[in-house]
Amino acid sequence: MRLLSTILSFARRDLRGGLKGFRVFLVCVAIGVGAVTSVNAVSQSLLASFAMQGRSMLGGDLTLARSLRVLEPDERAYLTSLGRISEIAILRAMARTHDDRAIMVDAKVVDDAYPLVGQIALEPQAPLSRALAKDDVLYGAVADAAFIDRSGLRIGDRFDLGNAHFVLRGEIRSEPDRIATGIGFGSRVMISRAGFDASGLGSTASLTRWVARLSLANPDVDDARVKALADDILKQFPKSGWDARTRANVSPQLTRNVERFTQFMALIGVVSLIVGGVGVSIAVGAFVDRKRESIAILKAVGAPGGVAFALVLVEMMLIALAGALIGAAVGAASPFVAAHFAGPALNLPFEPIFSGRAIVAGVAIGLLSALTFVVAPAGRAHDTPVAVLFRSGATMEGGRLRARYIFGALVAFAAMIALVYALSSEKRIALMAIAGVAASAVVLRAVGWAVAHGAALGANVRNLPARLALGNIRRPGAVTRSVVTSLGLGLTLLVVIVGVDGNVRRQLKAGDPGRTPDYFFADVQSAQAADFRKMLKTRQPDATIEEVPMLRGRIVRVGSRRAEEVKAEQNAAWVLDGDRGITYAAKPPPGSKVTAGRWWAADYKGPPLVSLDGDIARGLGLTVGDEIAVNVMGREISAKIANLREVDWRSFGINFVLVFTPATFAGAPHTELISMTLPPEGRATAGSLVSDISKAFPTVVTLAVRDALQQALSLTEKLSTAVRAASSVTLVTALLTLGGALAAGQRARLYDAVVLRMLGATRRRLILAYLLEFLVLGVATSVFALAAGSVAAQLIVTRLMKLDFVFDWPGLAAIVAIGCLTTIGLGLAATWRTLGAKPARVLREL
């Protein structure tokens, strides 16, 4: 106890002199902790907002959805006994304007009770029921800005849906339950039940999904009770085929996406902590070096080495704590800043909260990472020889670091990794990222070592600037290795991000020319299919047309467990979320390869079999021979997994996760999904074909792939802006570290410069030597970053995303050039002062 208070009072005395020499240390920790905390705090705010506004986002306390079937009288009676109910429908349909344009819309059919919770805001302001009401001839409709923009319609203009005529009465300004009722690639049009009935879409379209919403008489019950109630309702109506959802679980997909993105960004923050850690270790090393006389005096009067270490450790961790608290403060404030600046653009409920969890996590990760980088250099204090007091000028080089300090650093690092791992939602990705960073750091350390030793080999070159440069790189205590590590990690991350981002965008922009279909036509009735195909063939004789049967079904059982009980991996969880398209086929679908098990015989008539996408099977923990059950229009069908496929998603062609044997659905009503791939010359006339199709086949839904890709692209661009911002934080840290390293080496450089000038060197020569030194470091670092970053990006793109990888040489070359130039620029800027120093003064002092 006495010892601790002695150490603390020593530390206080030492730090009283200010934080000179620790600015980079402090800022590195603050930036890293700030990044990790901000990301987590913003995401916590977002998730908390979802939870708080779950009722209005869901449009009730619980919802029951199924395809095609409206509420039966007994179901309605039962639900009404529990609270207020509203029944709505959602479906895809084609809206036609009077200038013959066809636009795919996500239509929402609402009853008078809608919305049970929350408010729909219209412009011009009007009650929703009035806006949707029928006048003499026309049904009312309201639509979102996207529809108004795409259709070019104005308020008061007419358009058709199915067989009915509508007039646009207003623009939807706010639709709280938008997420729960999913917007895919279309835009929102809201109509009344009467308008829907008149359109005739309900009788033909298979994709109408009816959602019964229940608002409890007493909504103050807790979420668990609501969940229990939902389970109870499903038990009461075992044949209902309902997919139940509660206000606590509005959009599992959205929540998952927020979590995934958060984790990804937080990992970047962790990388920046590791990069900054290098700056921390440099600062600590310099501190131990500066303090070696005080430490020696301490030891001379009887303090053991362990106390010297503890003293340094405590002081450094106090500084780390200060940095972490600064970072945490910034992080805690960030949701409020984000709400102010980005909130409106987010289109999601976003109420900033003060997230204690994010702060604790950020500070803990920050302190552990600081500890990792403090322990080893602080351990040098242990063996500071008392003799430095008597041998002035003797540098404290060499001497092995005691094993316990190396071990200590490793334990701290392991603890940090364990914490990051424990906090991440997608363990596999987190593990891969951490392994990648650790491997890069180790290899970079080796590169630094190789550069230093290579410099030693070349150090006897008979060229003065080269010798000076190499001498500086190799100099004992030089920060070469650290710089290579930190800047190398920063640049590697940048190469990875640019590489992945560039490839994703390229493929979203162009698809896979010649293989990516131009249009999908969904909901083609089996009876219409022949006519429909004929129309496509006559109008586009050179187009490639593919057709597969399609049904809607929901996975209800996975192996022996109910779907709700399955803990799926993140990449597969979406499959269990609700209705999915499913198909059957006699032969393996084009573009996929059977990787396990065998495909069934073309004339197979036995019990149902299914072929499953390999990645999804892994994510659900399934393999060949397991059973899976789907609910198709109220009927539960279980099938044995006959084989797994690797699906090539790159073409964005028709692909289903589940492909059954044809006999499974013999006689069941289904629709056809048709894709059309146009030759380049066919594209010009495709627009009029789409409009004619919407007239001839009003219930067929047309999806223009290019529009869909465009939407995905614009989302990707938004996300990649965020990712780039996060990774630039890492780069800033790397540059700060470089600056700190240069500052730490300044004394030695100043000395060299002055001695050389004393011997007759001009400033030009000194600059040349510095230039060479930083060029060697910059090139070594950038080349490594290029190599490692490209490999990592390629693995991510081809293995994780299953896309093609193309090297973006100009972009990558630019990164390398920027890396080199920055190193040189910063290096020269930092050494510039040594050129202007007064030699007499320095020679006198040293």
Add this chain to the structure above:
Amino acid sequence: MPNPTLLTGVDDRTAIALKSIRLSLGSGPTRVEVLKDITLDFRRGKATAIVGPSGCGKSTLLMTLAGLERPDAGSVEIEGRAITAMGEDEIAEFRGRKIGIVFQSFHLMPTMTALENVAVPLELAGRSDAFARAKAELAAVGLAERASHYPLQLSGGEQQRVALARALVGDPSILLADEPTGNLDENTGASIIDLLLGQRARRGCTLVMVTHDLSLAARCDDIVRLHSGTVESVVAAREAAAAS
């Protein structure tokens, strides 16, 4: 009695001429006038010792001679050329060619071997035989065996020999030394001094040496005595010896 030629005008027997040198160091309240109106000539090919109490400005004067310190007023002429009128880089090059310097604390480059340290001035001058010459010079100070050692692997005396070889390798016409034995024990110091004076005598270059050691000063030709920034006396060493 002052030697008249030491105080009067420049002739071809003068190596270094200082005229009305004034120099202040520091800034604000700590600013002190270190050299106060110093006019002084150093004889060509002779050894001059600068002596005086600690803090009187000896080192500062030597730095000024070397062009490492720029006086606030007055001029420094070395072999007829006014270095006070030159730019920084011009002075550096001039110094590289004409002046060799030895310091109390050696000032070797820690990242270079003994041989490389000695070669630096020749390399800076663009001489292709830099290493051959450096080797010869190291041999002349008795360190041929230590050519590939780094400064930290050498004793103080050895380091000072390397520094001496480095100062002499370019055949400077002027050699400056600031207490070259200050960091060495008596015996080592004596051998360095023997080497220094022997080499000077052999090459016939001008030596200006700051020292506290009066017996060492007595081995020089002239003795300049400074007192708080002014020249107190300039005497021929023989007269000083006779006087004491």
